[in-house]
Amino acid sequence: MTATLVYLDAVPAEGLRRPQLELLAAGRALGPISAAVGAQPSDAVVRELGEQGVDAVYTPGETDLSGFLVAPQAAWLAAVAAVAQPGAVILDNSLECKEIAGRLGVRLDAGVITDVVALEADGTAHKSVLAGSYEVRAKATSPVAVFTVKPGAADAAPASAAGSPSVQTVAVPEDAFARAGRITERTDRPRTGRPELTEATIVVAGGRGTDGDFGPVEELADALGAAVGASRAATDAGWISHDLQVGQTGKTVSPQLYISAGISGAIQQKAGMQTAKVIVAVNSDPESPIFEIADFGVVGDLFKVLPQATEEIKRRRA
Ligand SMILES: Cc1cc2nc3c(=O)[nH]c(=O)nc-3n(C[C@H](O)[C@H](O)[C@H](O)COP(=O)(O)OP(=O)(O)OC[C@H]3O[C@@H](n4cnc5c(N)ncnc54)[C@H](O)[C@@H]3O)c2cc1C
Structure with a gap:
């Protein structure tokens, strides 16, 4: 079966965050998984990805895509998909990733399903609609499907079989930066000492x-x-x-x-x-x-x- 490609925009050096573990677990529901990581991961993160059942890790090499808005990320993911040939690409359900998913869908001629709350092995997505008052089932009819998956769609847990993934650099296409928005400044939110809202148990x-x-x-x-x-x-x-x-x-x-x-x-x-x-x-x-x-x-x-x-x-x- 063609592996599912899971996009992790930036992974902290100390390890994967709970929503990222959930995303990988959601991907495993479809079969084997590989991961596209938007910035060079540490050795510890590659090991952890192996524990999550990831068999191949794709990185953009020296380029750190987290310094840009969505366009180069979509262009790079399309380049990774050309190498990995996934049957599905999974991103998180943030506004940014939904925009990347839309752009990627155009590039791959793929059906895009957002707000996914569960995935079945045959690629059927359960999708929350009308402010969460209904759940519908949807399936892309295209050879490749792109999903954005909500937090909590799968339980964060290690894979049943761990491996040691290969790490492969896929260059960001040169034209990807032609009209890209670059992030020029970041301001950290004041620290409260409390967990991040979307990650808290x-x-x-x-x-x-x-x-x-x-x-x-x-x-x-x-x-x-x-x-x-x-x-x-x-x-x-x-x-x-x-x-x-x-x-x-x-x-x-x-x-x-x-x-x-x-x-x-x-x-x-x-x-x-x-x-x-x-x-x-x-x-x-x-x-x-x-x-x-x-x-x-x-x-x-x-x-x-x-x-x-x-x-x-x-x-x-x-
Ligand atoms: C397009 C759109 C998007 C929206 N998006 C959101 C959204 O993202 N999130 C959101 O929350 N809302 C959203 N809303 C608003 C939403 O419709 C409600 O108006 C809002 O959630 C009400 O907030 P509330 O429950 O705090 O206030 P209220 O509806 O006023 O309820 C207050 C409650 O507090 C109880 N209460 C009062 N005093 C006490 C007390 N001392 N002890 C215990 N209970 C007490 C009352 O019995 C009452 O049930 C959106 C609305 C629209 C139209």
Whole structure:
């Protein structure tokens, strides 16, 4: 079977991130996998890719594609595909990767399926549509398919059989940079010490019910080692950074545990969190729609419930 090519834009020297492990696991659902890594990976990362069942790693050599916007990445991936001859190419579901996928689809004459939440061995993709309210199954009719896959689509786990992948340089086509946007400056976000929202295994999110006081949400998050998220009502009110918005127009999260506090559960909020493994909702209104998707619900005032939970967690962890 033709290997599936998984695109990893930049891999930290210390190792693959959880969403990247999930992407590789999603690829394994289709069969053998190879990886296209947008910047030269360290030896440790190549070893880790081997543990993930990757049999070939393609790199752009000395060129670091993370310094450019999407066009050169699409051109390079097309060049890698010409060498690797994959039956499918998998990217993450970020806005940037969706744009790369679109451009790659044109170059490879491939069907492009975005917002994938699961992949079947025959290339059938389960796709979340209409703000997550429906799931459809879709299959590309072209010889090559391009998928962008949401976080949590597969469990991050090592492959059943590890290998030692070959590493091959595929040059970025010279014309790829002709009209490329170059990133001229990056500003790191201030560090909170909390995990990255899309990678966290636990997320505690607050909404309009916090009335602007995210203290209890943050304290519970810190007791659990969790990331903080928010509804759009909270980010639009300026109570918390827009980066932390979860939902249709915010981030998609798929943690093991999502604690929702003072959030009504509008369809656009659910679109970003309903694939969480366990959902706990705290809301003072027993009729709130969030309880329709919650695994556990607490009807109560978040300013009473969250501090009690925080205290109990700290006591048990002491
Ligand atoms: C195109 C579009 C895109 C959108 N994208 C997003 C998105 O990405 N993410 C998103 O979140 N929204 C999004 N929205 C907005 C969405 O429709 C809702 O308006 C929003 O999610 C509501 O936020 P909320 O639940 O915090 O506020 P509300 O709907 O006002 O709910 C507040 C909840 O808090 C409860 N509450 C109040 N006080 C307390 C208390 N003391 N203790 C416990 N509970 C309390 C209330 O009972 C209520 O259920 C989008 C809307 C549109 C039209």
